[in-house]
Amino acid sequence: MTISSTTPADAVSPAPSSPELIAAIDMGSNSFHMVVAQLVHNEIRPLEKLGEKVQLAAGLDERNFLDEASQHRALACLERFAQRISGMPRGAVQIVGTNALRVAKNARAFIRKAEKLIGHPISVISGREEARLIYLGVAHSLSDDADNRLVIDIGGGSTEFIIGQRFETKELESLHMGCVSYRDRFFGDGKITQLQFARAFVEASRELLNIRNRYRSVGWHHCVGSSGSIKAIEQVLAHNQWGTHKITPDGLVKLKDEVVRLGKISQLTKLGVRKDRLSIFPAGLAILMAAFDVLQIEEMEFCDGALREGLLYDMIGRIHHEDVRERTINSLQERYHIDREHAAAVEGTAIALWKQLAEQWKLPSEELTELLRWASRLHEVGLAISHTQFHKHGAYLIRYSDLAGFSRQTQQSLAMLIRVHRRKILDTVFDEYALEDADPLKQLAVALRLAVVLQHSRNGEVLDSIKVKANKRSLTLIFPKDWLQSRPLTCADLEAEKGLLTKFGIDMEFKEEDS
Structure with missing residues (x-):
């Protein structure tokens, strides 16, 4: 038997005792994000945030293999991230992959190449673990609240729904619907018709029926959205004065009507949609509208905390034996x-x-x-x-x-x-x-x-x-x-x-x- 000194990709890295800097990288299905932070008196002080639209999920073929182009985009992004975290000790950097790497049949081979490039282990996390970490990031970004909160995060390949109180979760779910996968299924031709939007909305609603009764039974006092798709929707609503700091059903309906009226993804810049989010904006909107409808959400606020922040706080827990x-x-x-x-x-x-x-x-x-x-x-x-x-x-x-x-x-x-x-x-x-x-x-x-x-x-x-x-x-x-x-x-x-x-x-x- 050959004895190897190489650490397996899924071996558990030891937590650093007192790192000066910590970093988290979220290899999402749509975007890769990195945050580098300083740990000061058990509190996180972000120093730098980087993000790139890699669209890893767009590279999944009909057999769920990542194509060469998407792997090249991902590795190029990680190479840039690697320069920023060069020299940081093992255990001070946490890197996770989400839905695209959960379903990719060649994920293991890709991860080996990525780990060699970036010099730190990469973990693929389950949908519910992703939901737990998202909630942790959101909870630490909001004021303390004893009431239940519902957190929704629309990603590239999945959408996470969490009910929690303070820093503890009560319900965790990850549904197989995301802005990249829904774009490819319903808006792949660059057009936005009433029928296309309705189909995306109905499909998302069908997925949500699986959790509706359970989530409505537990209940929540207020609803929070996180990550890029919901942030983009909140910004467009504010830009067009269809909502101020809150996302509401009425605002979403007005936005949907304008999106359908414009009829083409390329025209959405007229509403204030950023160019890098044009192709996935209608899909994210359809998913969010379905969530509002099925779960009977009255209003939602946006929060900057997300998966990468959750990773940082999870790391702090490991450092301090929690x-x-x-x-x-x-x-x-x-x-x-x-x-x-x-x-x-x-x-x-x-x-x-x-x-x-x-x-x-x-x-x-x-x-x-x-x-x-x-x-x-x-x-x-x-x-x-x-x-x-x-x-x-x-x-x-x-x-x-x-x-x-x-x-x-x-x-x-x-x-x-x-x-x-x-x-x-x-x-x-x-x-x-x-x-x-x-x-x-x-x-x-x-x-x-x-x-x-x-x-x-x-x-x-x-x-x-x-x-x-x-x-x-x-x-x-x-x-x-x-x-x-x-x-x-x-x-x-x-x-x-x-x-x-x-x-x-x-x-x-x-x-x-x-x-």
Whole structure:
């Protein structure tokens, strides 16, 4: 087995202890945005904001592959961003991809090129994680309010709907409708007819019916819009005196009537629409009007806070040990009735082994340790479904659940570790990873498997006195004198694991210390 020192794309970066600067990049389906900020007394002081219309979603073909042109635009933008964040430490920069990269079948290959260019890991986040981060950015940009608020963010490929109170979310949803995808579906010929607009409005309304009753039941005191499409609509309404600092149903109807009357996207400059937003403006308007109609919104205010600001505040939480991912893990343990004492013993043993293995295998221990911790705490999550093949059930639960704070890549890796923590290891499990990503995960799997075997007795004792000697294709476990002799069942477990690891390409031996 080859040992790689390359960090997998979905490995968790360690949070910086006290960075002078932090940065967040949102690789959206329509635009890429970057904000660089200074952290002053736990508050964010933005220093620079950059944005470019990349329109990544426009490069998705009928098979959902990103074409070369869209990849070139994206990489060129990231190259410019890279110059600004050059020299910033790993962990001080958070980069996420949204809907276009969620659906692109060649996203992994593109991300590898992008990471090499920009020098920091890129995470693809789920729609609900995107919604959580958007709300976090909005909530920190508004005055504190004890009432429920509804936040809507129309992106290039999806639209997020969130109900929250102060800094906590109550409802999160991401619907598959965006200003770029709807432009291509309904306004691709550059014309704006009553029929075209009606079709876009009806389709968006159909999507919204899925959340209408639930959202109306929870309710909200006021509504907030964020990001480019809603900002553009708010500016045009103000420019034409159809609304002052508020978006209302009457203003939207007046705007729609004028948009349809002009009849062509190229004519929308007469309303004050910026040239870089012309092509997507009617689609964003149709989606917003559908939201007002279906959810019975009376008025909306615009807020500058968005996904990139949410990323910054999420990063601050990690720096100060208020990591939402830890809350998610604890919630999963509670929900699925995981034996926490046993999980803690497995975690302690796995980390003790991993520290030794990572040093000898020359792997970035700090960046992978959190992943191993989480896998240890959740390795028995599948028992909530069935004892038979519970490692497979657990992997499925983790891979396809909405886990707040986690990227899709990290969830995938976490699920994979749970999948291979027992029984036979199949190399095919790692086929979807590039070699440089798969090898460190295979090493984590070895540490987790050994910890599970050594904790088979479930007595809660953390085994941190075991020594490990390892090279690229073998490892030796060295136990205290007389330890193995007094534990014949553990010896039998280790013999069985030895055979399984041999088939996996690792030769394992175990012995006691010499007297």
